[in-house]
Amino acid sequence: MGALDRKLFRDLWRIKGQALAIAMVIGCGIATLVMSLGTLESLEQTRAAYYERYRFADVFANLKRAPQRLAAKIEAIPGVRQVETRIVKDVTLDIEGLDAPASGRLISMPDHGSPALNNVYLRQGRLLAGGRSNAVLVSEPFAEAHGYHPGDTITASLNGRKRALEIVGIVLSPEYIYSIKAGDMVPDNKHYGIIWMKRQSLAAAYGLEGAFNDIALTLSRDAKVDDVLAQIDKLTAPFGGVGAYGRKDQISHAFLNNEMHGLESTGAVVPPIFLGVAAFLLNMVILRIIETERGQIGLLKAFGYTNWDVGAHYLKFVMIVTIVGVTLGCIGGAWMGRGLTEMYTEFFKFPFLYYQLDTALFAIAIIVSLVAAFLGTIGALRKAIVLPPAEAMQPSPPPVYRKASFGFSKLFTGFSQPVRMIIRHVTRWPIKSFFTSLGISASVAILVVAFFLEGSIDRLIEIQFDETARQDVAVVFEGAHPRSALAELEKMPGVLKVEPMRSVPARFRFDQKHRRVALSGRLPEGEINRLLDTSLTPMVLPQEGLVISSKLGQMLGAKLGDRIAVEILEGRRPTLTLTVAGIVEEYIGYSAYMNIDALDKVLGDQATVTGGYLLIDPVQEKNLYQELKNTPGIAGVSLRSTVLGSFKKTMAENMLIMITFYIIFATMIAVGVVYNTARISLSERGRELASLRVLGFTRLEVSSILLGELALLTAFALPLGCFLGYGLAWLTVSAFDTELFRLPLWLTAQTYGKAMLIVAFSAVVSGLIVRHQVDRFDLVAVLKMRE
């Protein structure tokens, strides 16, 4: 190792605290990058392999009842490769030991052989072939939630008749990686399960012999999805088709996509912030070192070291810190990625898992960090490179302090000398002081975002469950009923109040764009289930016209006053032209509403409902549940308590872990920035402060000059950081904005308060460390040092 490299390592060792702090910031950024993109890659590969091996379909369509021969016509549509017809029915389940009603989806399995599409992966027991007519397979998450094993039985109400079903096997399906009930936001495996049954048995129960009510199909590579969907709709319309949809609208697939998008956003948003801060810190440190070592630089050049040699020397310094950071980050990221992927596998129930980290990802991590570090410090490095050797040999001239910057000399008169020193120093280098403050404020901003995420999810829950969907129970009927059917519900034990709801499958078209959305009829001034306008105040549905969620508006490109074509996908299937009369804010999914009376009117129906929202007396809960379980014609029941519980659980599993990491990471940034700032100002002013000590100032007085400056810069950084944090939160909200899920931009005094507190605390700790160093000043050594 050459002498110059030896200098490098000793210098690095001397400022190891600072170097490590910066390396940690880089490490955090890279860890996030490696973790999110590595996990994303693993999930994508795992999912692709799963889909391929178990032949996940490309297109799905549900209808009322169609003769088997329709399948051949659908198969003849250009672009369609393979068609599988099925019977799919949503049923209520009566589960022993579970008070609340549960629901399940029954899916038919071919009587012989395995399904051509959407095959299942057997985890336990055996498949249906050759078994009895009441044999079923159940999905593993559901089985696990109840501790079911092959041989156990469950009771389901098939077409109004209770049947005991015998579990013979436990399976996984690519179609229900995320088993989520239509209309729910998160999986609830205790109250919703997927059940496979022999086609013959299911057809017999529902009188669907020789017929089907669901199709799944695959497409050839060059198929035009939209065209195929339109053709299928045309063919299935006479049979009560409610619209075909592709993978992107298939619930499980869409939720997985959403999750992956989150990983992608994380990988895109977080690392640049960390690397930016790290580059800034590196710049700050290297600039300081270069200033201090002007003489040494000149000397090296005087000896015949080239400008490039000198530049490379300091560049190496930067690169070593960066490489240490990247290495820590890659190791940490791989470890976290492994954990996260395992968590996902557990959560999504993949039958297998690919987690092999792509070396390309590490290469990207290294290149990205090195480039960031290089760009961040090139300005400082240039200074070292262009420094003429002769000039470097002269000590840098004493800084020109003005008697009073900004002309507030009068203000100074009341201050003691130390306070003057602080203010002069800060105002002498306003830009540098500003950037230091900016660095500290970056850590405030990141913490604001971390706490914002936490608070935002709480706020989302509040909006969703306390301000919007305030029902204790939501009941969905099988098919449409006259509104009088609600009277039955009203009579049930413990029911305090019932509000009607009508949901109609529809396809919305506006300006080339189209989406399948249920058009939902509600009371204009519902008290149980409310709608919130864009300022989140409860809204009264207009007498007529359409109300759409802002997300749907954005997806269709429609705004207030626009006229939207709404193809109703049931009954007489009219196409209505409705004017957008209101916009509601929703953070989950996208939807469309109408005054329920107006909806009945435009559809030419008597007062009709497909379900109801209930307020209940909790004391009577069990009785009501029992009653609901025994009532035929109910397709599904959602309970506030269980939905809220599983929502929180899912959020806790996914987001909150990330948030915890961010809080740790952001704290590292705070410490990194503040500690570096304090250290640098100590090194800049060591001589000055030592001189004061020699003049008889106490340790306390001297360190208070240094810490006073830090306090001043931190005080300025706190509000600035809150401001930046708001901007960053806004960016985060945009980055995580998906069709399924959005975050409310909700920042409270608490969000800011916690962020500021952590930074202030880091500042105090860094200050104390530096103060300790001031206390141990070797006065003679400092004064002997030639700067």
Added chain:
Amino acid sequence: MKSEEQSLFKTRGLTKVYVTGDVEIHALRGIDLDIYQGEIIVLLGHSGSGKSTFLNILGGLDRPTAGSVFYKEDEITTLNDGGLTKYRRDHVGVVFQFYNLIPSLTAKENVALVTEIARDPMAPEEALALVGLEDRVDHFPSQLSGGEQQRVAIARAIAKRPDVMFCDEPTGALDSNTGTVVLEALERVNRELGTTTVLITHNAAISELGDRVVFFADGHIAEVKTNATRRPPSELVW
């Protein structure tokens, strides 16, 4: 004493003007000087008379505003940055008033810093032995006295066997006893290796060490005096 053919440096009309704001400072006003192979030449003059400026230009650390410097046959004033660097690397040793050691490197490593990039260097230990520091090789600058540090700086300058040594007030920060030790080291190198040495000092007494003494005044050469004999440093009184 020395013939024109043996001159190592020739400066002609060397001028340096510093412009700071709208003030022009004429640091050098046309210096013509020949420096001969193997001599010790001492530059004397009041503060601000242009000695350091002159030395820096000769050492390839700075460029003149006008005029030229010839090193042997080459006009170094026409060299570009890379050329100057190579010139410094291959031919020049410098010693400054402040010792300018790298604080994080030991004495030996400070010398190695230069020998590593030199064409025909001596071992760092050998260079340190020449200045009498053979038992201080592994000390860091902070563990050395001022005089010892300056001797390390000299060892560092001579270790590459330079053709010329430029010393800007090498004893400026030292007491006379320590200064003498440092000057002895310089004189010994000149004697044993034949290294041409240009030395700036404020101390008229030291000028007796040189073969010639050049007096600077306000950017001019006021006088060039040739010493009949060089006086060994130990006999100088200051």
